[in-house]
Amino acid sequence: MVNSLNNFAANSGQALAGTKKLTATPGKNPGVNQSTPQGPLGNARDSSTVSTLASQLSEASVRAQARDARLTRTELSSMANNTFNELVSANYTANKSTYDSEVPDTDSATLLARAKSATQYTNGLGKNPFSGMPMDQLALITYDDSGTFTINERRAALEESAxxxxxxxxxxxxxxxxxxxxxxxxxxxxxxxxxxxxxxxxxxxxxxxxxxxxxxxxxxxxxxxxxxxxxxxxxxxxxxxxxxxxxxxxxxxxxxxxxxxxxxxx
Structure with missing residues (x-):
């Protein structure tokens, strides 16, 4: 399972980040500084957008804690594998049109706009709405199957994590x-x-x-x-x-x- 995820990380990283392989030279420290996460939605200027996402993440965190306490390590691994298959495998490609038409059950313009942005991103258009978000928050979105986040939002979160x-x-x-x-x-x-x-x-x-x-x-x-x-x-x-x-x-x-x-x- 972790090997598949790491392969996805490598493939997504190369495709999305455009980074080159680092090589070590004896006598020269290759360490590099990682960019500081910019917080939810990266450079988002709309405070209401950040506030809305923060509220969703708080609720997702409560659900995640309950899930982690309820499931064994083996069950969590199986759940993660199912998530990976849903968001990355041929199943995702086969159901892409359905996922692209998914709309959050809300009247919130903020949530609707973010879902649309995620769909555009997963189709190669625009930026990832979760760019720069901390890894723990990305995991909350990726593995949350409550319906709070659309499949394309979860896919976008997984790609940023990767x-x-x-x-x-x-x-x-x-x-x-x-x-x-x-x-x-x-x-x-x-x-x-x-x-x-x-x-x-x-x-x-x-x-x-x-x-x-x-x-x-x-x-x-x-x-x-x-x-x-x-x-x-x-x-x-x-x-x-x-x-x-x-x-x-x-x-x-x-x-x-x-x-x-x-x-x-x-």
Whole structure:
């Protein structure tokens, strides 16, 4: 599941952000500053628009908390998978005309305008109405199936989330290459990934392996050095590829029956 979402993040990020792959140069720190979220609706000047969205998000947060308390991690993962299939798969394409005609059950000009903007955006016209919104708020919209948000609004929120995720992945993988090339370690990379994971809402955490947090903590405590512990004559590993496997929650690393050796055989 998480691999599919990360692939969507990469594809959406490349298509929407137009960003280029970052590469690490030994001796040069590749870290980049992420843009500061501009809040709901980015540069929206209409305070009533922001207020309306803030109210919707508050209500969505209450529903999300109740859902997260009611469902198990496995059930949350299944729910997230169903959401992904609804908003991204061939099902979304097949029902696009229906989704494009969806109109919120409201007389609010603000809500109607935003839904229209989301539909235009998902058809390649105009800007994403949720551009710059914080990730936790985007998740509230994406996974809210109450009908408060239209399918196209949820799709637009998912795409913005994917765009931000892709930008973060580029940054953290470049930093992983820098760390590995200069120290032989990936400890700081693992810390960054753990912090990112812990900041996700439960419905997104559920899309990763059950032992994801525990395994990352183990690797951080291990502080493994791939240079000093490498077998004689063995080539240096591909740090970018290994980092990608961690970000994807690859089973070869997070299957307890095979991953206890970490990636010393990589």
């Amino acid at each position: 765009k931000q995720e892709f930008a973060w992945r580029q940054k953290v993988v470049a930093e992983a290459e820098f760390e590995y090339n200069n120290t032989g370690k990936l400890t700081n990379f693992s810390k960054s990934v753990l912090d990112h994971y812990k900041g996700l809402p439960p419905v997104q955490q559920a899309q990763y392996p059950n032992n994801y947090e525990a395994k990352l903590k183990h690797w951080i405590d291990l502080d493994f050095n791939y240079f000093t512990n490498v077998a004689e004559g063995k080539k240096k590993m591909d740090a970018e590829s290994f980092a990608g496997k961690i970000l994807d929650g690859d089973n070869s690393l997070f299957d307890d029956t095979t991953s206890s050796k970490q990636a010393t055989s990589t």
